[in-house]
Amino acid sequence: MDTGGSxxxxxGLLLSLKKAASVMLEAEVRFALAGGFAAYARGAAxxxxxxxxxxxxxxxxxxxxxxxxxxxxFQEAPENWLAKVYDGEQLIDLIYAPVDxxxxxxxxxxADELIVAAVRMPVLAATDLVVxxxxxxxxxACDFSGYLHVCRSLREQVDWPEVAxxxxxxPYAYAFLTLLARLGVIEGGFL
Numbered sequence: 425m426d427t428g429g430s431x432x433x434x435x436g437l438l439l440s441l442k443k444a445a446s447v448m449l450e451a452e453v454r455f456a457l458a459g460g461f462a463a464y465a466r467g468a469a470x471x472x473x474x475x476x477x478x479x480x481x482x483x484x485x486x487x488x489x490x491x492x493x494x495x496x497x498f499q500e501a502p503e504n505w506l507a508k509v510y511d512g513e514q515l516i517d518l519i520y521a522p523v524d525x526x527x528x529x530x531x532x533x534x535a536d537e538l539i540v541a542a543v544r545m546p547v548l549a550a551t552d553l554v555v556x557x558x559x560x561x562x563x564x565a566c567d568f569s570g571y572l573h574v575c576r577s578l579r580e581q582v583d584w585p586e587v588a589x590x591x592x593x594x595p596y597a598y599a600f601l602t603l604l605a606r607l608g609v610i611e612g613g614f615l
Contacts (some may be wrong), residue, residue: 433472434470434471434472436512436513436514437461437471437472437473437474437475437514438461438470438541439511439514439541440475440511440512440514440516441457441461441475441516441540441541442540442541442542442543443494443496443511444475444477444491444496444509444511444516445457445477445540445543445545446543447490447491447493447494448477448479448487448490448491449543449545450490451486451487451489451490453479453483453486453487453490454479454480454483454529454532455477455478455479455483455487455518455532455546456477456478456479456531456532456535456545456546456547456548457475457476457477457535457540457545457546457547457548458476458477458478458519458522458548458553458556459471459473459474459475459476459517459553460472460473460474460476460574461475461476461540462476462547462548462553463550463553463574463577463578464540465538465540465547466538466547466550466553466577466578466581467577467578467581468573468574468577468578469573469574469577474514474515474516474517475514475515475516475517476516476517476519477516477517477518477519478519478520478522478527478531478532478548479518479519479520479527480520480526480527480528480529480532481520481521481526481527483520484507484518484520487507487518488507488509488518491509491511491516492509495511496509496510496511496516497509497510497511504521505519505520505521505522506518506519506520506521507520522556522559522560523556523559523560524555524556524559524590531548531552532546534548534549534551534552535547535548535549535552536549549581550578550581550582551581551582551583551586551587553578554575554578554582554587555586555587555590555591557571557574558587558591558594558596558597558600558601559591559594559597561594561596561597561600562596563596566596568599568600568603571600572603572604572607572609575604575609575610576609579609579610582610584601584610584611584614585614587601588601588614588615598615601615602615
């Protein structure tokens with residue numbers, strides 16, 4: 425039975441997530457689930473955009489080879505911080521250089537083993553998820569509305585003073601944290 429790329433929307437993405445994670449686990453690739461599905465695994469709403477994994481740069485080639493061998497399609501990406509693989513129509517991003525630096529053993533070591541769509545896999549810590557997302561806000565990509573609900577869902581799992589410390593150089597992160605505090609989602613005494 426083909427388990428990937430056959431569904432549509434969130435269901436298809438979940439099938440592709442399961443397939444990709446299982447393949448990378450079997451190939452002994454070091455990775456963690458990131459992005460919207462990592463937030464989903466921690467209690468946020470289901471993601472409907474794509475599947476994101478983080479992995480060290482030296483693991484990308486092994487991951488791509490294993491995923492292609494499993495029937496997925498590699499596509500060259502113009503970005504120099506990720507690789508793209510498709511499972512049918514479902515996009516899987518393999519992120520090796522997020523905005524806050526390289527994916528390393530410390531980041532992967534903070535991940536938790538969680539069951540996502542019936543597959544046990546490493547999932548980024550909630551604090552790391554929030555830091556990555558806040559640092560991705562820029563002057564041209566600063567729509568906070570899509571991430572407010574995620575932070576409401578994850579608020580008790582996040583070390584907010586640590587998020588503020590790690591994002592201190594970003595005025596967009598500061599604005600987002602201030603908004604969360606003003607909305608009563610988080611305590612703002614650390615800002």
